[in-house]
Amino acid sequence: METTASRPWTGQDLSGKVRCEMVQATETRKPKTILLIEDEQDLVIGLQDAFGFEGYEVANVGTGEQGVRAAAEIHPDLIILDLMLPGLNGYLVCEQIR
Secondary structure: OOOOOOOOEEEEOOOOOEEEOOOOOOOOOOOOEEEEEOOOHHHHHHHHHHHHHOOOEEEEEOOHHHHHHHHHHHOOOEEEEOOOOOOOOHHHHHHHHO
């Protein structure tokens, strides 16, 4: 059986054979947004690449103060928060965002 990028894997049937089907979107969906609050640039680049490859929009800020403002402005679907940030640490950022 041929698998290509245009025919994504959707699971296995009960006999254990891999099946592929075309998955049709019935509506145009806005990509989910991830807010990455991280000051380590190498980690930021890796996470942005990985999540971007999977179709997510990734916004990044490098300080806790910027993270609080960005969370209020963009209303992300997910926040990935570094706990050891310069200035306002991740615990305080989490309290303020909640």
